[in-house]
Amino acid sequence: MTNNTTNQNTTTNFFDSNIDTETIKRTQNYRAPVDVYETEGAFRVIADMPGTSSEKIAISVEDNMLTIDAEVLDRYAAFGKLRHQEYGVGDFHRSFRIGDGIDADCITASYRDGVLELTLPKSQALKPRKIDIKAA
Helix, strand or coil: CCCCCCCCCCCCCCCCCCCCCCCCCCCCEEECCEEEEECCCEEEEEEECCCCCHHHEEEEEECCEEEEEECCCCCCHHHCCCCCCCCCCCEEEEEEECCCCECHHHCEEEEECCEEEEEEEECCCCCCCCCCCCCC
8 A cells, every 4th residue: 555645844944045035014003912900999901012112102082082002113124134924013003992980181101011001090980989877
């Protein structure tokens, strides 16, 4: 009995100088993954946004829509001619509808080690409060 199965080579040759490729920054936006936490007084949004800087992040609130945009520079362009790419380089974008229960004027943000942290304080109407009972 003869085995007609052929062994397919799945190895890619990145180092063949006869292959002509060009480095191109992709124009796509990535959806930054986020976690949202709630405390008694605020919501906290943690967003992974590697490859950007605090100067390249824009955060805005308009008509109860919180929008985060971050530009990522093509930090690999100076490395030379691209031979193989599995990691995409692109900008980040995320939008969230926020209710009237957020004090939009007091939102704060910080960026460190590729992670953006936003604190969205609750307005007084949303914060829990204790109601005292008066004796009659």
